[in-house]
Amino acid sequence: MGQRNRLQYIILGLLNQRPQTGYDLTKAFENEIGEFWQAKHSQIYPMLKRLEAAGEITHEDTVTGEKLAKKQYSLTPAGHEKLVAWVTEPSPELTAIKDEFILKLYFIKTVDDPRLQPMLQEQAALHRAQLAHLRQRQTTVFPDQGAIDQAYGHYLILDHAIEREEHYVDWLEKYLAH
Amino acid sequence: MGQRNRLQYIILGLLNQRPQTGYDLTKAFENEIGEFWQAKHSQIYPMLKRLEAAGEITHEDTVTGEKLAKKQYSLTPAGHEKLVAWVTEPSPELTAIKDEFILKLYFIKTVDDPRLQPMLQEQAALHRAQLAHLRQRQTTVFPDQGAIDQAYGHYLILDHAIEREEHYVDWLEKYLAH
DNA sequence: GTTCTCATGTAAAGGGTTACATGATTTG
DNA sequence: CAAATCATGTAACCCTTTACATGAGAAC
Known part of the structure; x- marks a missing residue:
């Protein structure tokens, strides 16, 4: 597992639902998605930078309260295309279970x-x-x-x-x- | 996952059943154990060296046919002790599933x-x-x-x-x- | 004789966790 | 005002896979 960099697709999928911050994505891995994939914030933030550098997502800086800076990420058309391609292609590998x-x-x-x-x-x-x-x-x-x-x-x-x-x-x- | 180096315990457990070669262990991960843990030979051979250096296993060279060298590994008392400790201690973490x-x-x-x-x-x-x-x-x-x-x-x-x-x-x- | 299985290793690259680091905002 | 949560990042370390590399023995 891991080798195929599925994390990027999951992030694209989450951002496709609605624009979100890295923190929001981290929470998704603790909640709705955590039963089937795990990722920590230390993996998510660098991946967001990679995806942005690749032109698949962009972000908008927003400021809450006095000066708390948040980065709201969202999909670009290229990112959306990549997401659709991933969901559409077959998933021929069986579940990896470590128990x-x-x-x-x-x-x-x-x-x-x-x-x-x-x-x-x-x-x-x-x-x-x-x-x-x-x-x-x-x-x-x-x-x-x-x-x-x-x-x-x-x-x-x-x-x-x-x-x-x-x-x-x-x-x-x-x-x-x- | 991975962080706790469970592979070493699994190898100890397999060797406790009977002395085996690295190749035999690799096959076990493809068969009886593969449903619950995965490991390739490239991970197994280095781990055997580590376990031997730690005094938890030893090996005996055997020659089949003309000159095919095999290394038959087996547990030392220290290795057996470590295995028993692992099996006995609680397993408080839930299964990691990546589907x-x-x-x-x-x-x-x-x-x-x-x-x-x-x-x-x-x-x-x-x-x-x-x-x-x-x-x-x-x-x-x-x-x-x-x-x-x-x-x-x-x-x-x-x-x-x-x-x-x-x-x-x-x-x-x-x-x-x- | 060629192909498959047995048998053992190493190297490079990438995935993933833990720990280090910092600061703002909200809740009690 | 203290603790929990929101929010973002980096560094070190380890785990895991893929690929490189080699050779013997068995089966067809």
Whole structure:
């Protein structure tokens, strides 16, 4: 992963929704997008400069209050074209998953290893909490059908994340001693 | 990801099962472990040197045929200790997932976008193929209960991967037009 | 004999995290 | 007025991939 510089496309996609600052983009990676891609501000700000140098985005300086300077970035036509090309082309690679917990399970040799049940319990707690958080988000972000229609893609990926967590918890419970 | 150097622990875990060469380890990342962690030989060989320098593994040169040199690596007591410590400690971080396809969906704004259905179709084909492959592996690697009992962790993670793909396909089909 | 798999390495480049650094604005 | 959040950047370090490089053994 990483090698194909997908971050640039994600930033273009976010800016296509509405002009935003680097800070806003950082928040998007902590919230709606964080379930499927991660990036820190230290990666985002340099990328914004690169994209601007390439003529795919531009920015407008705005000042809030006394003198807080913000850079509001937005797409250029070239940037929009590049975004459309990316979304349209196939995504032939399967999801890259790095799951340290599942890997540890691989090294548990027998069903009666005393570490197994506590490990499953711990993960179940983590994923139940995450599931509750995602469900909460769904009810606040998509209270009615109108909200879904306006941001269908967002609805889809939140639904996907919720089902993924549901099934993760189900799987853990399958092997939890009752 | 990456930052915590989990690769070293995975290699220790693999060598704990049986002494192996770098080539064998590379194959493990393509097969049984590849669903949950990825690493190329160019990362594995240097790591073997590091682990040996740290006194956590050793190797024995073996010669097959005329002069094909192989390095059979195995754990030292120190390496075994480090492995046990890793498996025993908590894994408080959630799975890191980078899914380019799901991200693209995020940028599809409406249910009638003409790109949506072909995208779902394409992914369904990919994940169905992966699912078939994993099921095939399960029947060959675990033909009976005895095989499961001997490598319980391996059984667990293969089962997890299969269910994950099943649910991914189910989710895609939920939004595929019939 | 050619192709595929086995087998081991190194180098370059890029992706990604953590830490360093600074300052304004809002909230309690 | 202190703490949390908004806001922007850079530097160092490590992880990871792609490409370069080489050679033996097995299978067809």
